[in-house]
Amino acid sequence: MARHNNQLPDNLPQLQNLIKRDPASYKDEFLLQYRHYQCMLDVFRLHPSEFNKSLDDLVMFIAQVSHCYPDVLSNYPQELVDILQTHFSILDSAMRMTLCRALILLRNKNLLTPTDLLSLFFHLLRCQDKALRKFLETHIITDIKNMNAKHKNARLNMTLQNFMFSMLKDSNSKAAKMSLAIMIELYKKNVWNDAKTVNVIATACFSKFTKVMVAALKFFLGSDPEDEKKSDDSDSDNEVSTKEVLMANRVNKKTRKREKQLKKVKQLVKKSQKKKGAPSPFNFSALHLVHDPQGLAEKLFQQLEKTNERFEVKIMTLDVVSRLIGLHQLFLLNYYPYIQRFMQPHQREVTKILQFAAQASHELVPPDVLEPVLKTLVNNFVTERNSADVIAIGLNAVREICNRCPLVMSEDLLRDLAQYKNYKERSVMMAARSLIHLYRTSMPELLHKKDRGRPTEASIELKSKKYGEVDAKDYIPGAEVLLQNGTEGTSGCGQDDDGSSDDEWIDISHSSEGDAEENISTQEEVFDRLEDDQKCDHGADDENEEEDGDKDMVEGTNSAREGARGPMNKIQQAVQASQMRLLTDEDFRKIDAARLSKEVTALKRGKKRPAEEEASSKRELVSLADIENIYKKRRHDKEARQESVKRGQVGREKFGFQDRRLNAHSSKTNREKRKTKNYMMLKHKARGKLKRSFKEKQIALRNHLLRLKKMK
Numbered sequence: 201m202a203r204h205n206n207q208l209p210d211n212l213p214q215l216q217n218l219i220k221r222d223p224a225s226y227k228d229e230f231l232l233q234y235r236h237y238q239c240m241l242d243v244f245r246l247h248p249s250e251f252n253k254s255l256d257d258l259v260m261f262i263a264q265v266s267h268c269y270p271d272v273l274s275n276y277p278q279e280l281v282d283i284l285q286t287h288f289s290i291l292d293s294a295m296r297m298t299l300c301r302a303l304i305l306l307r308n309k310n311l312l313t314p315t316d317l318l319s320l321f322f323h324l325l326r327c328q329d330k331a332l333r334k335f336l337e338t339h340i341i342t343d344i345k346n347m348n349a350k351h352k353n354a355r356l357n358m359t360l361q362n363f364m365f366s367m368l369k370d371s372n373s374k375a376a377k378m379s380l381a382i383m384i385e386l387y388k389k390n391v392w393n394d395a396k397t398v399n400v401i402a403t404a405c406f407s408k409f410t411k412v413m414v415a416a417l418k419f420f421l422g423s424d425p426e427d428e429k430k431s432d433d434s435d436s437d438n439e440v441s442t443k444e445v446l447m448a449n450r451v452n453k454k455t456r457k458r459e460k461q462l463k464k465v466k467q468l469v470k471k472s473q474k475k476k477g478a479p480s481p482f483n484f485s486a487l488h489l490v491h492d493p494q495g496l497a498e499k500l501f502q503q504l505e506k507t508n509e510r511f512e513v514k515i516m517t518l519d520v521v522s523r524l525i526g527l528h529q530l531f532l533l534n535y536y537p538y539i540q541r542f543m544q545p546h547q548r549e550v551t552k553i554l555q556f557a558a559q560a561s562h563e564l565v566p567p568d569v570l571e572p573v574l575k576t577l578v579n580n581f582v583t584e585r586n587s588a589d590v591i592a593i594g595l596n597a598v599r600e601i602c603n604r605c606p607l608v609m610s611e612d613l614l615r616d617l618a619q620y621k622n623y624k625e626r627s628v629m630m631a632a633r634s635l636i637h638l639y640r641t642s643m644p645e646l647l648h649k650k651d652r653g654r655p656t657e658a659s660i661e662l663k664s665k666k667y668g669e670v671d672a673k674d675y676i677p678g679a680e681v682l683l684q685n686g687t688e689g690t691s692g693c694g695q696d697d698d699g700s701s702d703d704e705w706i707d708i709s710h711s712s713e714g715d716a717e718e719n720i721s722t723q724e725e726v727f728d729r730l731e732d733d734q735k736c737d738h739g740a741d742d743e744n745e746e747e748d749g750d751k752d753m754v755e756g757t758n759s760a761r762e763g764a765r766g767p768m769n770k771i772q773q774a775v776q777a778s779q780m781r782l783l784t785d786e787d788f789r790k791i792d793a794a795r796l797s798k799e800v801t802a803l804k805r806g807k808k809r810p811a812e813e814e815a816s817s818k819r820e821l822v823s824l825a826d827i828e829n830i831y832k833k834r835r836h837d838k839e840a841r842q843e844s845v846k847r848g849q850v851g852r853e854k855f856g857f858q859d860r861r862l863n864a865h866s867s868k869t870n871r872e873k874r875k876t877k878n879y880m881m882l883k884h885k886a887r888g889k890l891k892r893s894f895k896e897k898q899i900a901l902r903n904h905l906l907r908l909k910k911m912k
Contacts, residue, residue, distance in 0.1 A: 212233070212257055212258075212261045215229055215230075215233070215261075216261055216264050216265055219265045219268055220264075220265060220268065223265075223268035223269065227269070230265065230268075230269060230272075231272070233258065233261065233262070234262065234272065234273075236258065237255070237258040237259070237262060240252060240254055240255040240258060241255065241279070245283075248283075248286075248287040248290055248291060249287075249290045249291065249292065250292065251292040251294055251295050252295070255295075256294070256295060256298050259280070259298055259299065259302050260298060260301070260302055260305075262276060262302075263301075263302035263303075263305040263306055264305065266305070266306060266309060266311055267309045267311065270311065273311075276306075277303065277306045277311055277312045280299050280302055280303055280306075281303070281316065281320055283299060284296070284299055284300070284303075284320060284324065285320065285323065288323070288324055288326075288327060289326075289327065289328075293329050293331070293332065296324075296327070296329070296332060297331070297332060297335070300321070300324070300332065300335070300336065303317055303320070304317075304339060307343070314343065314347060314356065315356065315359060315360070317343075318340060318343065318344075318360060318363075319363060321336045321339065321340055322340075322363060322364070322367055322375075322379065324336060325337075325367070325372075325374065325375040325378045325379065326370070326372045326374065326375045328374075333374065333378055336378075337378055337381065337382055337385075340382055341382055341385050341386060341389070344357075344360065344386060344391060344392075345386070345389055345391050348391050357392065361392070361396060361397065361400065364379045364382065364383055364400070365400050365403075367379035368380060368400070368403065368404050368407065368412070373409040373411065373412065376404075376407065376409060376412050377409065377411050377412050377415065380401065380404050380412055380415050380416060381415065383397055383400065383401055384401065384415070384419050387401070387419075387486070393485075394489075395489040395490075395491065398486050398489040398490060399489070399490060399491050401416055401419055401420075401486075402416070402420075402490055402496055404416035405417060405420075405496075405500060405503075405520070406499065406500075406503060410509060410513065413513070414513060414516065417513075417516040417517060417519075417520055418516070419486065420486055420487060420520050420523070421516060421519055421520060421523075487523055487524060487527050487528075488527065490524070490528075493524050493527075493528040493530060494528070494530050494531075494532075496524060497521050497524040497525060497530055497532050498532065500517055500520060500521050500524075501521055501532060501534065501535060501538075503517070504517045504518065504521070504538075505538070511548065511549075515549055515552060518539065518553075518556050519552070519556060519559075521535060521556075521560070522535075522555075522556040522557075522559035522560040523559055523821060525559070525560040525562070526559040526560055526561070526562055526604070526820065526821065526822075527820055527821075529562045529563075529564050531564070531565070532560075533569055535560055536557075536560070536565075536569055536570060536572070536573050537572070539553060539556060539557055539560070539573070540572060540573050540576050543557070543573070543576050543577055543580055543581075544580055545580060545581060545586060545590050551593060551824060551827055551828050552824065554577070554593070554594075554597040554600075554827050555597075555600075555822050555824050555827055557573055557577070557597065557601060558597060558600035558601050558603075558604065558822040558827070559821060559822045561600075561601045561604040561605045561608075562604050562605060563604065563605055563607075564668070565605055566667070567605065567607045567608045567667060570601065570605055570608040571608055571610075573601070574598065574601060574602075574608050574609070574613075575613075577594055577597055577598060577601075578594065578598065578613065578617070580594070581593065581594025581595075581597070582594040582595060582598070582617065582620070588623075588625035588627050588628050589627060589830055591620070591623075591625075591627075591628045591631075592625075592627040592628050592630075592631040592830050593827060593828065593830070595617065595620065595628065595631035595632055595634075595635055596631050596634075596826060596827045596828075596829060597827050598617065598635060599631070599634055599635045599638055600822050600826055600827060602635070602638060602639070603638055606638075606639070606642050606643055607666075607667055609639070609643075609646065610646075611646045614635075614639060614646050614647065615646075615647070615648055615651075617632060617635060618632060618635070618636050618647065618648065618651050619632075620632035621633050621636060621651075627830040631830075636651050640652060640653055641662075642662070643662075643664050644662065645664065674775070675771070675774045675775040675777075675778040675779070676774060676777070676778045676783070676791065677774060677795075678774065678791040678792075678794050678795050679773075679774040679777035679778045679783070679787075679791055680770045680771075680773035680774045680777060681790055681791060681793075681794035682777040682783075682787055682790060682791070683773045683776065683777050684773075
């Protein structure tokens with residue numbers, strides 16, 4: 201008797217399950233379906249633009265079980281590739297998506313080489329199907345990432361990079377844009393983060409398609425602010441939905457569906473918190489990997505002068521050119537007169553223009569080239585006819601330019617700008633003082649004597665460099681403190697009589713990050729140790745002078761000691777300490793402590809920020825906040841003001857009447873008791889406090905005199 205529940209010829213999912221379990225037993229059923237597929241394929245080739253449901257199901261069925269019969273399906277992948285290559289532009293969108301999914305299944309089963317599939321998918325990026333292009337982009341990125349997960353496949357990467365380089369020059373703008381987006385995403389995922397990828401993307405900056413050019417410029421500028429804003433908005437939406445789900449799960453009936461939904465929401469919250477706690481992805485290494493930064497900057501600037509693009513595109517181009525000039529210290533002298541034309545307070549995005557001018561400044565730019573830019577900036581911004589905010593922004597921009605090229609400032613101009621330190625507006629005053637502080641630590645001789653501050657050991661050792669001069673040291677500055685403190689055994693309390701040191705190896709223990717805090721001593725302890733060593737040195741010198749009775753010998757030792765304090769001898773000691781042995785972390789901590797002690801020597805007040813730290817904090821790129829930073833008293837709402845008032849009342853006596861009786865149990869006066877009584881009880885007494893007229897005063901005085909007369 202035949203089984204009526206056997207529906208294998210028509211039930212493809214059931215047949216697919218059985219074939220995966222036992223391929224040999226169901227080979228005949230599979231061959232039947234495969235012959236049916238070939239017949240349907242012949243019919244489809246006659247009308248490729250029509251959707252065929254039966255063929256669509258058979259394609260996915262065969263792709264799912266293709267690994268079970270590799271000998272029968274040896275030509276199956278190539279058939280699908282030929283269909284897509286020949287009819288990709290006229291295929292139905294659903295049918296085209298099915299064929300692509302089938303090829304991805306074959307690729308995952310290693311029945312299709314990655315180069316053949318990826319080259320086909322790059323070819324399909326020309327389709328007028330946005331959903332398909334997005335799907336292909338995701339697969340291409342994932343597939344290339346998986347292929348390079350364990351080790352870099354250099355040959356495959358080179359082949360694909362060459363193919364994508366040709367795709368950037370494609371006549372189809374969508375294909376070129378998608379190829380560039382794939383390369384940028386692979387670079388961000390650290391899959392293709394080599395110099396070749398960066399330089400291929402750099403060629404896209406000169407694309408004839410504006411969208412491709414803008415995408416390449418944004419890549420070199422870092423993250424997109426609009427994308428960050430969208431992500432912030434999405435995070436806030438997620439937070440709202442999270443609160444709604446939590447409240448609904450608390451009130452509504454407990455079901456499995458709501459439990460699963462709550463679990464997903466908790467995972468989403470955990471993911472968003474992890475994302476917020478992650479550091480900001482500020483990575484500018486792409487600009488460092490450009491092979492020919494001078495040529496790239498010149499070509500971009502030439503394109504900028506000839507282009508008729510929107511103002512936003514010009515701003516991005518100016519930003520990239522300024523970053524290239526600043527990072528690689530390039531010479532592009534035509535850039536400065538061009539950007540000088542936009543330095544007007546009413547100019548659109550003027551703060552960014554000032555930022556670009558500061559980014560394009562470096563020590564190798566001739567001062568006479570930057571001097572017109574600085575004068576234009578001062579004449580247009582730092583004038584009394586402008587508002588305080590405009591003057592402060594102008595002074596901040598001057599400071600950022602002079603921070604990278606100090607020689608551009610003249611003595612007369614600096615002294616004029618320094619006069620704004622007494623300006624009535626706080627924002628202008630603070631901007632002028634920051635400019636003064638910059639030149640205190642770099643070229644104090646340009647300032648007026650009253651603006652130079654109290655001289656310190658560090659300021660005395662400052663040496664003004666001329667244009668093009670490089671101060672390269674072959675020793676560690678400040679290492680002479682190791683010899684002075686007896687670290688090398690040549691001086692200090694533990695010094696031998698002959699001044700010799702033991703040439704012994706010192707074991708250097710490499711501390712891990714966990715115990716780094718235990719090994720680091722505070723600066724105050726190091727300063728105390730330095731003071732003790734100096735006292736010990738002076739004590740040893742006094743003993744030597746007492747033992748030596750010869751006056752000439754004493755004078756000779758004193759002169760030698762004074763000579764040892766000279767700058768040349770300190771340099772010799774630093775060279776000796778740097779070249780004698782490998783320095784440990786403790787040695788570098790002593791050097792840093794000695795450097796900080798120089799900053800506060802001859803000062804009663806400690807400096808908030810040492811000069812060398814100020815100089816070493818020069819970033820490669822100029823922050824827009826440094827120029828727009830205006831010191832103002834921020835406006836506070838009522839809640840903030842109340843919190844500030846409450847913080848100020850902590851530890852302060854309560855305002856109002858205070859009971860200052862020595863004995864708390866003693867009685868109070870009638871005047872004190874009156875303060876707690878009801879007003880109606882004191883109304884008749886309060887009436888007497890009203891101002892009396894002159895007639896009433898006469899009557900009261902007469903009555904008083906009459907009472908006195910009667911008493912007599």
